[in-house]
Amino acid sequence: MALLPGLLLGVMTPVIRLLAPDADAPPLTYAPLSLLLLALLAALAAGFIQTRFGVRGLREVPAWHGGFGRPPAWLPFGDPHTQPSGAGFAEPVARVLGRGLLGAQGQDPSEHFLLGPLLRGQRRAVRLAERVRRATIRERLAFVFAALVLFLLALGLGQGG
Known part of the structure; x- marks a missing residue:
């Protein structure tokens, strides 16, 4: 019914006229079937292009293997400086943030100004939740009762009374 509403409305037009004689004729311009066919054609074209011109096969390599991976075909001697490593993964981040922010002080500013207060707030919320859980x-x-009184007070003040 979702793909062919025009056909369904066309069949049901006599019933609609009996139930609502003053109603306008149902619009039959909605064409989801043509949109579905267009989407299917686009998906088939994309699949054909990918299988025809795409990369053949897969090459699985470890992202991290003790600092060294198997050397790729274009590097037959396996220079260790060009192999993937933990330092290699962190180097772009260190370059963007700068050595000053991630220097030897051991704590970056986001930990002090953002993560620290969030962690303290989370610990307070956990203690409060634990207290509520163990309440008699x-x-x-x-x-x-206190929540009900506050709700009624807010409702009364909001109504101007």
């Missing part, structure tokens, strides 16, 4: 039935009922 009286404490829980008092919490619900």
Whole structure:
């Protein structure tokens, strides 16, 4: 029904006219079937191009293997300075952030100004959640009563009363 609404509405037009005699004729211009065929054609074309001109086969290499990977075909002697390593993965990040931010002080500024307060807030929230979890039935009922009073107070103040 989603792909052929025009056909369905065309069949149901007499019923629609009986139920709503003053209704306009249903629009039959929505053509999702042609859109589906167009999308299918585009997918088939993309698949053909990929299989015809794409890379043949797969080459699996380890991203990290003790600092050294197998040398590629264009580097037959396997120069260790060009092999993938942990330092090689971190080097673009260090270049972008600069040696000054990630220097020998051991703590980058985001840890001090952003992650530190977030971690402290998370620890407070965990302690509060643990306290609520271990609360007695009286404490829980008092919490619900206080929330109800605050809600009614906010509602009353919002209504101007």
